Amino acid sequence: MDESINKLIHNIQNHDSQSSFRELYNLFYNRLFRIAYYYVRKDEWAQEVVLDFFLTVWQKRKNLNEINEWENYCFISIKNASLNLLEKKKREEQVFTKETFTDVCMDTSSSVTSPEEELLNEELFNLYEQALSELPTKCREVYLAIKEDKQTYAEVAESYHISRKTVDAQVQKATLRLKEKLKKYFQQNK
Amino acid sequence: MSNKPTTENGIDRIVEQLTSATHSPRGDFSAEKSFKKLAPYLPRPFYRTILFKALASAAAVALLCLLTWHYVINNPIETITIRTLAETKSIKLPDGTQIKLNRYSSLTFPKSFSDKERVVSLEGEAYFEVSKDAKLPFTVQTQEINVQVLGTHFNVDAYPNSPTTKTTLLEGSVKVYNHQKTVETILKPNECATYSAANGLVCQSLSSEAKNVIAWQENKLIFTEMPVGEIMNELSHTFNTQIKVSNLKLYNYRLSARFEQQETLTEILDLLQSAGYFNYKVEKDFIKIEPKQQ
Numbered sequence: 153m154d155e156s157i158n159k160l161i162h163n164i165q166n167h168d169s170q171s172s173f174r175e176l177y178n179l180f181y182n183r184l185f186r187i188a189y190y191y192v193r194k195d196e197w198a199q200e201v202v203l204d205f206f207l208t209v210w211q212k213r214k215n216l217n218e219i220n221e222w223e224n225y226c227f228i229s230i231k232n233a234s235l236n237l238l239e240k241k242k243r244e245e246q247v248f249t250k251e252t253f254t255d256v257c258m259d260t261s262s263s264v265t266s267p268e269e270e271l272l273n274e275e276l277f278n279l280y281e282q283a284l285s286e287l288p289t290k291c292r293e294v295y296l297a298i299k300e301d302k303q304t305y306a307e308v309a310e311s312y313h314i315s316r317k318t319v320d321a322q323v324q325k326a327t328l329r330l331k332e333k334l335k336k337y338f339q340q341n342k
Numbered sequence: 343m344s345n346k347p348t349t350e351n352g353i354d355r356i357v358e359q360l361t362s363a364t365h366s367p368r369g370d371f372s373a374e375k376s377f378k379k380l381a382p383y384l385p386r387p388f389y390r391t392i393l394f395k396a397l398a399s400a401a402a403v404a405l406l407c408l409l410t411w412h413y414v415i416n417n418p419i420e421t422i423t424i425r426t427l428a429e430t431k432s433i434k435l436p437d438g439t440q441i442k443l444n445r446y447s448s449l450t451f452p453k454s455f456s457d458k459e460r461v462v463s464l465e466g467e468a469y470f471e472v473s474k475d476a477k478l479p480f481t482v483q484t485q486e487i488n489v490q491v492l493g494t495h496f497n498v499d500a501y502p503n504s505p506t507t508k509t510t511l512l513e514g515s516v517k518v519y520n521h522q523k524t525v526e527t528i529l530k531p532n533e534c535a536t537y538s539a540a541n542g543l544v545c546q547s548l549s550s551e552a553k554n555v556i557a558w559q560e561n562k563l564i565f566t567e568m569p570v571g572e573i574m575n576e577l578s579h580t581f582n583t584q585i586k587v588s589n590l591k592l593y594n595y596r597l598s599a600r601f602e603q604q605e606t607l608t609e610i611l612d613l614l615q616s617a618g619y620f621n622y623k624v625e626k627d628f629i630k631i632e633p634k635q636q
Contacts, residue, residue, distance in 0.1 A: 168385075177373065177380075181367070181373035181376065182373060185366065186366055199367070199371045277360060300365045301368070331350075334353055
């Protein structure tokens with residue numbers, strides 16, 4: 153995985169390869185979108201954050217080799233961009249409608265959690281995303297189709313041309329892996 | 343969220359919570375569709391494509407120059423093409439020759455004739471009144487035959503979808519020959535030459551009513567003792583409609599008729615069907631002529 157990503161980055165940096173750029177985009181878009189959505193909670197905004205990120209990657213492609221850990225860089229960039237976007241949107245709302253301003257304040261104050269708790273949530277979420285990305289592609293897709301899109305087993309079975317039994321097996325497998333990962337984390341923190 | 347869930351249920355709940363904490367991009371936000379928003383910011387087209395395009399356009403320019411040069415050197419004659427649809431047109435050539443172009447036909451001629459010959463090409467039917475110039479033979483080229491004259495009045499019927507090419511002479515004399523020059527004939531006034539592309543033979547015959555052949559100029563259609571097949575052929579050219587005659591006996595059945603009021607095709611066929619013992623049927627893209635059922 154890392155080898156192939158390094159190769160893509162190399163091609164983008166040194167040969168301005170758009171096909172490698174597209175490949176990198178395809179590899180990471182869904183994952184980064186999920187992370188961005190976790191923070192911004194709006195499809196349009198999540199998309200904006202992720203596309204901005206990729207645009208920056210392309211524009212600064214000549215310095216890509218300075219990034220040591222590509223994946224970490226992605227996640228941190230997306231998180232920061234998401235939080236910045238949220239800030240910006242909140243400020244815009246304050247300027248335009250004073251009424252909603254109070255609403256927003258109310259909202260945030262009511263859902264505010266202690267900094268530690270927030271960190272824990274975020275850490276867990278990162279763990280979850282990592283576990284997801286480590287799943288085989290089909291397993292992950294089936295799991296997300298069932299759990300996120302609330303599709304029925306029959307629908308998923310049809311769109312992936314597999315039996316319902318296989319769908320069930322994939323979901324079980326995904327759930328098990330995710331749980332294992334979380335268990336390990338909690339054991340370490342015990 | 344509890345800090346240290348130890349039970350299976352606890353972990354199940356956390357997985358569920360995490361799963362519902364976000365969702366994957368779908369529909370308009372999918373990776374595929376979103377990339378379209380990104381694409382305009384990328385250098386487009388690809389670097390390699392730009393190079394290719396540059397090379398291709400350079401090659402195209404070079405080719406164009408070469409062709410122009412070739413054209414100027416070998417073909418300094420500018421040509422004019424005149425086409426007709428459902429109308430006839432009178433054309434006057436630079437040498438004074440008068441041409442009447444029948445419906446759905448086209449005539450191509452040079453803007454100015456060379457000092458050796460006068461050549462025009464014809465698709466369809468036209469009547470020529472060629473100005474006399476003994477030093478400059480006048481040639482009409484058609485798909486199958488050429489008609490060469492010095493100065494005369496004649497009609498050439500050379501519609502591309504017709505099995506024959508018919509030349510009718512009214513005044514003077516013309517020479518009719520095919521492109522290979524294997525057949526050649528010289529016509530006298532009131533004679534016509536019918537060239538059949540199928541067997542490459544020219545049939546020379548006396549045209550008793552040569553004037554009728556050019557009646558189309560006054561928007562008249564005059565058929566004198568003419569086989570139904572030929573009548574239909576002429577009608578199909580005049581109205582740009584395919585007409586099929588199903589029966590050979592009917593094809594050769596001779597009819598006389600005059601239409602001088604610019605009748606429509608339906609009016610003409612309505613009149614002819616009673617005289618010619620046939621029925622006509624309008625199909626999707628052609629008209630079918632069949633013998634009348636007994």
